Every structure is written in structure tokens, then in C-alpha cells.
Amino acid sequence: FFAEGIHDDLLTQLSKVASLRVISRTSMMRYQNSEKSIPEIARELGAAVILEGAVQRSGQQVRINMQLIDGASDEHLWAETYDRELTADNLFAIQADIARVVTGALQVVLTPAEEAALVVGSTRNVEAYDAFLQGNLLLAYDRLSTERLNRALEQFDRAIALDPNFSDAWARKARAQMAGYWYALGDSALREASAVTLAEARRLAPDTTET
Numbered sequence: 001f002f003a004e005g006i007h008d009d010l011l012t013q014l015s016k017v018a019s020l021r022v023i024s025r026t027s028m029m030r031y032q033n034s035e036k037s038i039p040e041i042a043r044e045l046g047a048a049v050i051l052e053g054a055v056q057r058s059g060q061q062v063r064i065n066m067q068l069i070d071g072a073s074d075e076h077l078w079a080e081t082y083d084r085e086l087t088a089d090n091l092f093a094i095q096a097d098i099a100r101v102v103t104g105a106l107q108v109v110l111t112p113a114e115e116a117a118l119v120v121g122s123t124r125n126v127e128a129y130d131a132f133l134q135g136n137l138l139l140a141y142d143r144l145s146t147e148r149l150n151r152a153l154e155q156f157d158r159a160i161a162l163d164p165n166f167s168d169a170w171a172r173k174a175r176a177q178m179a180g181y182w183y184a185l186g187d188s189a190l191r192e193a194s195a196v197t198l199a200e201a202r203r204l205a206p207d208t209t210e211t
Contacts, residue, residue, distance in 0.1 A: 003117035010053075010207045013099040013118055019108050023047060029142050042071025049077070049106065062086045066098065068105055078105040086126065112211045122205060123169070128162035132169050139176050149180045174198035 015022040023045055028174055038050055048158050053066040067079035080101065084094050096118040103110060110118075135155035138148045156173035159166055177194035180186045201211045 008100060010095050012103065013095050016118060016207060017099075017110065017114050018102055018106060020103070020106070032142075036073045038069050039072060047071050050057070051102065057086070060086050062094070064094075064098065066102070068102065078102075095116075103105060122208065122210075123159075123163045123166040125163040125166070128159040128166050128169065131159035131162065132166070132172065135159065135169075135172060135176070139179065144179065144183055144185070146177060146180075146185045149185050152176050165204055167201050167208060168210040170197055170201035171208070171210040174201060 011022055011024075014020055027045065034041065036044075042048070042050055048071050049070045050071055051066070052069065053064060055065075056063045058184055062082075063086050064082040064084075065080075066082070068077040069075070074175065078101075082094070082201075084090065086094070099118050100110070123132075132155070135152045138152035138155065140148075153173060153176055156169050156176060160170040160173070163169070174194045174197035177190045177197060181188070181190040181194070198211075205211050
């Protein structure tokens, strides 16, 4: 299963379904501007289905365009546009609803545990979540630089300041710190800081996908 152009959180939701194998954002990023056909990309990744989508946001309104494409035949299996209001109450429910529709289109039967997992989110603070999204965008590994890394860490810190119990923000901050060390954008202090950050994510939510 390959996802292109969809926010990481939706990938995380879909990865909670045991019968789906979701290929990581890192693996698919090299195809972002590729001229290869859908069947070529699917064959290289070993993906049966490709999920494409785009998200547009204006104030509290969000529009999400989605489509599923057969990786072998290049035929559209399903397409839909969602117009929703983004509020603290439906912050993660929107992604959960889309994940349910996608699994339904793939004729996947969800277990009760998987149904429950789809609605779990670690914040109800819209401003904190917005900072979390901004941090994720800055953390794109194909464009990572010292400046972008520092700005990403600032956004994760802002999300945490707005909601200290936002476990996904703690986990993603740790991931950013480790990425900075791996890409030689900082010294061993980044690695040591990531251990402290990750410990807080584990304290708050030891079993979540992000942690």
C-alpha cells in the first residue's frame, strides 16, 4: 500500500489496520516529481494500491481530495472530496472517517480494536495541532537543512507549550532531533536531547505508533 501527498497522520491511521501494509512517506518521497507511471511506481514499491490526495485549508475549513488507484491496471477504484470544518471536537475524527472509507473501498473488515484505534488522538488543541503540522512540513527529509530543522523544533516546542500532554509532538520532536544528528546538522547533543524527549513521549503514550 503506497500513499502519496497525504499527511503523515492519515498514514499512521491506516497503519493501525493489520491487513494493510502502508509504505512509509520516506520511501515514497522520491516519486514526488517523478514522471513514472502509476504501474511503474507500484511495481518498484511492491504496492497493490496507490492512494493519492491533496489537502487545502482556509481558516477552519478544510477540503480533502482523495482517490485510490489500482497499481497494476492504473484504473481508479474510488475517488471522493470532503469539505469539513476543522474544530477541536473533530480534529482526529476527520482522518478516522477517511481511513474507514479507504478501508471500506479496499473491502477490508476492521476489528473492534482497529475501529477504536482509528479515533485515538493525542491533542484536542487546534493551535497545538497546527504547530505540529508546520513542524512536520519543515521536517521533510529531502529538503532538510539546519535552518529548517531549527524551525521544525520551534514548531514542536510551540505545540508542546500549548499542550504539554501532546505525546505525538514529543515523539516527533525526538524524531527531528535524531534526524538532525543523522544528517550531521548538529553534534551529539542532539542525540542526547532526543533521548530525553523520547522518554517524555514514552511516559505519556508508550504504545502509540508515533512513540
